[in-house]
Amino acid sequence: MSETFSNLNMVVDFLSTGLRLSVPLVFAALAGMLCERSGIFNIALEGMILGGAFGAAVATFFSGTPVGGIFGGMLCGIIAGAILAYLCISLCVNQIVVGITINLLAVGFTAFLSRIIFEGQGSTLDLPGFKAMAIPLLYSIPIVGVVLFRQDVLTYLMYILVGILFIVIFKTKWGLSVRAVGENPAAADTAGISVTGVRYLSVLTGGALASLGGCYLVLTQVNLFSEHMSAGKGFIALAAIALGRWNPIGVFLACLLFGMFDALQLRLQFSNPNVPYQFFAMLPYVAAILALVGIIGKVTPPGATGIPYKRGMSREQAIF
Numbered sequence: 329m330s331e332t333f334s335n336l337n338m339v340v341d342f343l344s345t346g347l348r349l350s351v352p353l354v355f356a357a358l359a360g361m362l363c364e365r366s367g368i369f370n371i372a373l374e375g376m377i378l379g380g381a382f383g384a385a386v387a388t389f390f391s392g393t394p395v396g397g398i399f400g401g402m403l404c405g406i407i408a409g410a411i412l413a414y415l416c417i418s419l420c421v422n423q424i425v426v427g428i429t430i431n432l433l434a435v436g437f438t439a440f441l442s443r444i445i446f447e448g449q450g451s452t453l454d455l456p457g458f459k460a461m462a463i464p465l466l467y468s469i470p471i472v473g474v475v476l477f478r479q480d481v482l483t484y485l486m487y488i489l490v491g492i493l494f495i496v497i498f499k500t501k502w503g504l505s506v507r508a509v510g511e512n513p514a515a516a517d518t519a520g521i522s523v524t525g526v527r528y529l530s531v532l533t534g535g536a537l538a539s540l541g542g543c544y545l546v547l548t549q550v551n552l553f554s555e556h557m558s559a560g561k562g563f564i565a566l567a568a569i570a571l572g573r574w575n576p577i578g579v580f581l582a583c584l585l586f587g588m589f590d591a592l593q594l595r596l597q598f599s600n601p602n603v604p605y606q607f608f609a610m611l612p613y614v615a616a617i618l619a620l621v622g623i624i625g626k627v628t629p630p631g632a633t634g635i636p637y638k639r640g641m642s643r644e645q646a647i648f
Contacts, residue, residue, distance in 0.1 A: 336471070342591055343475045347483070348549070350587025352377060352541035352558075354486050356565035357572065357579045358493055359538035365497060365574060366530035367510040367523075367632040371427030372412050373538050374562025375434030379404040380539025382438040384546040385553035386445055388455045394547045397455070398482075401543035402536045408434065409535020413528050420636035431562070439555045446553070453552040458482060482544045489537070493576040506530060510630035513637040523637050538562070560613065567616035573627050582619070589615040 356373045363370035370376075380401035387400020408430055415421040446453055458480040466477040476487075497503040505526050508516040513523045541561065546553055564586050571585075572578030593611040600608070 340471055340474050342595065343471075343588075344478075345594070346588035346591035347475060347479070347584065348587075349590040350583045351483055351486055351544050351548075352561050353565050353568060353583035353586055354490070354580055355541035355544065356538045356562050357568040357583050358489060358576060359534035359536075360565055360569045361572070361574050361576065361579050362493065362497075362506070362530050362537070363534040364569060364633045365510045365630055366506050366527045367513060367630060367635065367637070368412070368416055368527055368531050369423045369427070369634040370412065370531065370534055370538075371424055371566065372408060372430035372434075372562075373565050374558050374560065375427075375431040376405050376408045376535055376538035377542040377545075377558040377562050378434045378438055378556070379408050380542025381546045381557055382434075382442060382542070382553055383539065384543040385442070385453075385455060388457075388547065389446070389453070392456065394455075394457050397547050398540070398543050401539045401546070405535040405537070405539025405542070406532055407535070408539075409532045412535070413531040416636065417524055417527050417531070420638060423634050423636075435556065438553075442553055442555065455546065455551045457547040457551045480548050482540065482548055485540070490576050490580045497576065502526075507630070510632055513632050517637075517639060541565075564612060564616050567620050570627060570629070571619045574630065585619075586612050586615060 356377055359376065360370045360373050382401075383404030384394075384397035384401035387403075388394055388397030391397070391400075412426055412430060415426045416423045460478050460480055463477040463484075467473045469477070495503075497506060505516065505521045508519070508521060509523050509526045516526075517523050542558065545557055550557070565583070568579055568582035568586060571582040572580070590612045593608040596603075596608040596611075597605045
């Protein structure tokens with residue numbers, strides 16, 4: 329009997345770890361999905377996560393409260409989104425190039441400023457953060473309750489945002505406008521929809537969402553800021569968007585899958601100390617590659633994703 333309970337506790341612990349590791353991915357993937365639904369390919373998710381983490385750490389450091397950290401992180405994400413939107417929507421710059429530039433800028437900018445602001449406290453900084461809170465009744469559900477309903481505020485916010493985005497995108501007029509702009513901006517423009525307005529709002533909202541992934545890293549997982557702490561999560565989120573078929577619920581499940589692989593590689597590291605940890609650390613990325621290979625040719629992104637739009641511009645002019 330004791331062995332059964334021990335195994336059950338191990339399963340619960342594994343699932344809880346996988347969920348926690350998937351939270352930053354979910355925020356970033358929801359952001360990227362919203363942007364792609366409007367026709368903007370947001371490869372800058374990595375930089376937005378890192379910017380959100382930096383903003384959360386700085387705002388929490390000076391305000392002394394994690395709530396202030398959330399606002400600081402979201403502000404940084406919105407700024408990154410504004411840069412992406414202006415260059416890609418207003419100036420029609422190549423979206424891949426802009427995304428890579430923002431990622432590189434975020435890496436250098438946050439590393440430089442963090443050394444100035446925290447004055448060498450990077451590895452010893454202990455910021456206030458959010459603690460796990462059990463939801464009465466729901467927490468009592470066997471296994472599922474312990475895994476899903478004994479989490480922090482940002483995890484509960486993630487649940488809510490997944491549902492809200494699903495309803496907004498598929499059940500509201502604005503969601504229909506987003507999908508129309510992402511599929512055929514010229515037709516949407518003819519129907520009286522502001523293509524520029526919809527895309528700007530989607531990208532700015534996406535910046536705020538992606539930054540919450542960075543806020544989660546700082547305010548829940550490690551309670552400090554470190555350079556490169558996004559650790560490729562933005563790129564895994566891009567894979568989750570395609571695997572989830574640009575649907576908020578599908579994206580959530582895809583991120584959860586990658587989070588479980590991340591939890592698995594941590595378990596493998598501890599149980600196989602003689603094997604170089606880098607061998608196991610690449611497991612989530614291998615899973616992302618295999619997932620993408622498996623869906624090539626089976627899913628189609630929104631038709632205008634990655635293609636700039638100006639009134640009177642033909643599709644061929646936009647592409648070339």
